[in-house]
């Protein structure tokens with residue numbers, strides 16, 4: 545199964561055989577977006593166009609395979625940036641047609657979950673997945689067939705962010721602290737020398753009345769505003785936004801994000817009676833998010849599965865993994881005239 549990912553700013557291609565990763569390559573246009581402080585869709589689309597064939601070549605080389613060895617092609621059909629998705633889907637259609645193999649247009653979010661099979665083997669029959677990236681913060685109920693049942697892979701959205709995604713919050717807070725884009729890694733570095741209890745930042749949607757209406761939803765815009773107020777107050781008091789202040793804000797902010805993510809994920813797993821939690825998306829790179837979730841899962845007797853970081857951020861392996869899983873599960877193939885869907889709902893695994 546050859547997988548192609550182009551939903552945002554990473555061009556990814558990978559080859560898998562079942563749950564075995566044979567080779568993968570990723571090109572990122574993130575450097576081209578830095579001076580704009582966020583992903584510019586037009587630039588991302590053009591970068592995909594330029595990177596796709598070289599990335600495909602690299603993935604094949606790493607796998608020791610040629611296109612003639614490809615039995616099926618999977619591609620991200622959505623959600624994502626419309627123009628960026630089109631590049632990958634056009635390439636996948638051309639390949640499937642030329643090689644006369646099945647085409648599978650798959651869901652990017654479900655692929656973030658499915659990638660874990662390449663590392664830890666088959667998904668458990670039931671699990672709760674937390675997906676945290678620049679564009680998404682979602683809690684999912686995942687059901688996967690035992691063995692190779694047909695049509696049993698099901699994903700249900702339990703909750704999501706009502707405003708900013710967790711990664712977006714990291715990026716915005718980085719900007720408030722004068723740190724470069726993408727902010728996540730910079731905030732993490734600053735947080736290392738800071739005090740996570742220095743500021744009592746709000747935990748969005750965790751008050752009793754919010755929990756009743758939004759048990760599994762998230763909100764990070766209030767947290768971002770609280771950070772902005774803290775920075776303003778510090779400046780008005782004549783302080784510089786640097787050194788220990790930045791470290792303390794970064795640490796306290798990261799603590800607030802990690803706390804809410806871990807709390808809601810563990811309670812979703814408990815409410816649903818599942819034993820396994822899956823973590824995916826670029827924010828899984830955050831040491832405090834991973835660490836606190838691991839602590840709370842252990843205390844609750846839950847197993848936590850986190851793929852290696854290079855497979856947490858957008859890549860082709862996740863798409864190929866889901867393609868293989870879906871095909872084995874009797875889903876697809878997709879029609880050659882499949883449409884991209886920037887807002888594809890998570891319940892649609894294959895279009």
Ligand code: ATP
Nearest residue numbers: 677678679680711726728729826827829830857858
């Ligand atoms: P999508 O949301 O469609 O999956 P994306 O490109 O935003 O696309 P990823 O590439 O998975 O998603 O993740 C990027 C996000 O992860 C950015 O917001 C970045 O700041 C955040 N991030 C990366 N490393 C860290 C880190 N160490 N701590 C916190 N956030 C991080």
Ligand code: MG
Nearest residue numbers: 552553554858
């Ligand atoms: Mg990205």
Ligand code: FE
Nearest residue numbers: 656677857858
């Ligand atoms: Fe993603």
